[in-house]
Amino acid sequence: MEFKTEVEFTKNIDFATFTKAVIIADKNVVEQFANNDFPMFKLNATEKNKNLETVQQIYTFFQENNVNRATTIIGIGGGITTDIAGFAAATYMRGCRLVLVPTTLLAMIDASIGGKSAVNFQNTKNNIGTFYPAEKIIVNLDFLNSLSENEMQNGITEIIKTALIKESSLVEKLLNREDLKEIIKQTIELKLSICQLDLHDKGERRLLNLGHTFGHIIEVLSNYEISHGNAVAIGIRLVVKISLLNRLISETDFGKINNLLDLYNLPKKINLEFTEKEVTALLLKDKKMTTNANLILFNGFQKAIVKQVSVAEFYRYFSMLKTI
Ligand SMILES: NC(=O)c1ccc[n+]([C@@H]2O[C@H](COP(=O)([O-])OP(=O)(O)OC[C@H]3O[C@@H](n4cnc5c(N)ncnc54)[C@H](O)[C@@H]3O)[C@@H](O)[C@H]2O)c1
CATH class of the missing domain: 1.20.1090.10 (Dehydroquinate synthase-like - alpha domain)
Known part of the structure; x- marks a missing residue:
């Protein structure tokens, strides 16, 4: 089964393009998105919180905000956030629309690409999860400026x-240390092309x-x-x-x-x-x-x-x- 994911490079996310959406955002990057009207779940993104309890809190947030299959779940953050948002979007009502905004380099070129979503369970990493590709990934390289x-x-x-x-x-x-933006673009294309032909690994x-x-x-x-x-x-x-x-x-x-x-x-x-x-x-x-x-x-x-x-x-x- 081949899937499609659109990748957009932009500095400004145009929230007006989503008719109905909710946001799940890493609390470390949330300030930049304070001025939009969509309901927001703020996540304390740690491996300890990457679990089913957090997912249950998100399901409650979805219920409170009348999320349904037509709603776009926008996940904004590093790999922990994109994994949790992906899992919640995949499982709530058997699947809502999913857009990811990766804010770490790892999430831009890896975690948000290819549809793997997961949470940890009883000290085992990523052992509950789904394959659920995002319909769109929005990459804003400015996020890299604040990364450790x-x-x-x-x-x-x-x-x-x-x-x-x-x-x-x-x-x-890489050997010639060419422009990081080009390197990121090509890595995303390469990973996406591999995953598109083999979603289930x-x-x-x-x-x-x-x-x-x-x-x-x-x-x-x-x-x-x-x-x-x-x-x-x-x-x-x-x-x-x-x-x-x-x-x-x-x-x-x-x-x-x-x-x-x-x-x-x-x-x-x-x-x-x-x-x-x-x-x-x-x-x-x-x-x-x-x-x-x-x-x-x-x-x-x-x-x-x-x-x-x-x-x-x-x-x-x-x-x-x-x-x-
Ligand atoms: N689904 C996949 O295919 C896949 C692939 C690789 C990794 N992962 C998962 O990704 C996770 C690791 O991702 P990660 O390294 O992005 O970690 P992360 O989500 O924990 O982010 C790392 C830290 O950076 C902070 N942060 C996020 N964006 C920031 C920004 N722009 N500036 C400053 N700080 C920022 C976060 O709050 C966090 O403290 C792991 O849980 C791993 O299992 C998933």
Whole structure:
């Protein structure tokens, strides 16, 4: 099933174009939208609040404001907000109209694109969710001006990840440090084109998980002291190393990918204590796990593949963290 999402780059959101709408907005960006007439639910966007309780509060807000399927739900914020707004819009009355206004780099190029929405449940991240693409995504790059360096890095890592999985001119643009707006535009186009042909994550879309199976485990083992972006960057470095050892990429490609990560100041090494038992337990909880782990490796430059590896083999690879 192919879906359509319109992406608009603008500095001014024209709320007058929506006949009936309600807003779900991250309270950190809400001030900029204070002067419009639509009812607004202000969200304290934390992972702790990304849960079904918050969704229930939103359903109540929908009832109080007579939301129905013709109402547009406008989600404004980072990935936490766009995920929650998407989930609420997908499930209320079996689906309302959805427009997203991402305000972090990560949400612009990743979380708002491709229709995945989710909330956390009992300490497991994103394990209740839907596939529900927004009909429109409005990108205002001015939001990036107030973002923390850490948040920018999280987004940059996902841009690099997207650039590495499939042939395009994006890697060269990143290496030449071309205009960020162009890089963002191309990343959105690339991610959207992959998701449009594989909404349910059964084919090519799985490649977007590059570095993430390792990254998620690193994040948890570090008690979230290592940011998502840094954990995924280390995950990518591990994948590059494994791909080289399996002769799937050349020394030159190995160097080029690591140079790209270096250029954007992504970490080269981390200190992490772990045991096989801990790593295996976390791997078995991974959403993308089948009988084996589905690892994304390289098979040439800008060519990612899915390779099934056993749990024991996965741990052997994970342990190479100490030597990258
Ligand atoms: N649905 C998907 O495909 C998908 C993909 C990747 C990540 N995600 C989800 O996205 C979430 C992470 O997203 P995120 O990194 O955008 O986090 P976030 O939503 O937590 O935003 C990060 C922080 O930045 C603040 N913020 C938002 N916009 C700002 C702005 N313009 N200026 C200053 N501060 C601002 C937020 O209030 C928050 O404190 C995770 O929950 C993750 O699971 C979803």
